[in-house]
Amino acid sequence: MTFRQKVYVVPFCGSALFFWHDLTFVLRHRLWFDVYRHWWVEMWWYILCVAVVLEMVLLWTVFRYGREELWPDASRKMFGTMTLAGTLGIGALWWLIKSIIDDPLFFFSFAITAVFSVPLHTAIMSRRQSRVGQSIGMQLATIVMLWSLSAAFMLIAPAFRSPPYLAFLAVFTVWPLANVYLITRFPRLS
Secondary structure, three states, rough: HHHHHHHOOOOHHHHHHHHHHHHHHHHHHHHHHHHOOOHHHHHHHHHHHHHHHHHHHHHHHEEEEEEHHOOOOOOHHHHHHHHHHHHHHHHOOOOOOOOOOOOOHEEEEEHHHHHHHHHHHHHHHHHHHHOOOOHHHHHHHHHHHHHHHHHHHHHHHHHHHHHHHHHHHHHHHHHHHHHHHHHHHOOOOO
16 A cells, blocks of 8 residues: 555554564564463564564655655655654653563553554544545454454453453554544545
């Protein structure tokens, strides 16, 4: 969709957070393969190696297609510098958040990153006044991802059955559906 419509499809902040989250997981290779030695985390390690590469592509698409939309007066070099600086800034923010939460197996962070860009997709559609770069499939996949990991984590961690988590689950089941509604209502202008 990005290359066909010549727009970035995943918001910059979401792409950068996904990148740092997944890279953090990948860089802990020894923890997964030498300490925990469980197929679950080992499987995630392999999958997230691929995800990190895809997230670098997502960040590149923001650089490639985002300047005209986000900062049209900036030179390509300035926009690239700001994209890199923003990515590093979000990395610092991620590092702080990850160091504060007690989530050694990334359970909560998987749930958070699964839905992190959902509100940002709403913002993109509102700013563009168009559904360009958005897909119903992407929104529905978010719900499937969230429910799948939540179901698995509910079996092993009581926090995933707590009222705050269930409220989080409800909100981020409805919000992607609201985005689907917007996608069906906004025109495709580009």
